[in-house]
Amino acid sequence: MASQEIEALTQALARLPGLGPRSARRAVLHLMKRRESALTPLLRALEKVNENLSVCAICGNVDTTDPCGVCADPRRDARLLCVVEEVSDLWALDRSRLFPGKFHVLGGRLSALEGVRPEDLNIAGLVSRVAAGGVDEVVLAMNATLEGQTTAHYLAERLESYPVRLTQLAHGLPVGGELDYLDEGTLAQALRARRPVA
């Protein structure tokens, strides 16, 4: 019986991770009962992000500026480059404030099963950045999954001819664990104990 507009909003919210149809309905009601304090602020915030949304041409991060805030930050050490699978991994590491360098987002991981090949990932961009010079260390911060580790080995081969130190996150990550779900303590330990790629 809810109007088409309410139904459409409920469905749009229900598709967000962490919200199902039931919690989406509660969220819609919450918004409609609090137009000034909840609905309008959310609407304005979405408009602003939508207007300014861009994918960083340097690193592949999503942000409201291009280059993104990380790439544009002069306090970050450009000699240190951390390669991650997904934007969510960049955000998790950035949030921890443990890594003082820059990032590169692959946009996935190599997967025979899902048919993801090297040319499907932003590997050419990574090689260009390394080839351009100025990078001393590349941290291959792939997930501790089979596909993540396969990707790290592939990248290590692609980068071995460049004069950079290749490191990877220390083991101690839970097997099968994904970066984005880890607590800061585990991330800190893994970063501190990072080691050269064998």
Add this chain to the structure above:
Amino acid sequence: MASQEIEALTQALARLPGLGPRSARRAVLHLMKRRESALTPLLRALEKVNENLSVCAICGNVDTTDPCGVCADPRRDARLLCVVEEVSDLWALDRSRLFPGKFHVLGGRLSALEGVRPEDLNIAGLVSRVAAGGVDEVVLAMNATLEGQTTAHYLAERLESYPVRLTQLAHGLPVGGELDYLDEGTLAQALRARRPVA
């Protein structure tokens, strides 16, 4: 390190029921990575609801039309009037499609503790609707809480001089239970076994 715009959106989403700061961040990333399929549809849906949002002058429901969809529906039996505490209760009963009549939203329940008095609720509107005639039965569908039952008794007194049958939902609701959290089976049973107010 996230931009102000992203931070503002994260905070607006984190205030929704069912989402915390962590799931809000995941939702923001989800939206930013899926501009066409997720961000834009959510933005458009919010705009439409925001443009058309209104509180029904008849029953107190929130909808995108005034009168609301329930009040405007000619297939609903106007002789049956179900009084609820909150809009969420109306939505829960309406969703169950078990009640063929109309609704009235009080906007709360009487509470000595919280200083909610009869004049703070939409009771005058209810009395006017009943006094206008055409209503045969008023279902007092308050929550099975002390305050809900106090409110039901107060309403029964206010309406006793009118020629309407006063009923309340059958007990069998879990004690302390709130309508909005009940499954449809429990709601159905409570509605079927509704009984005259003693």
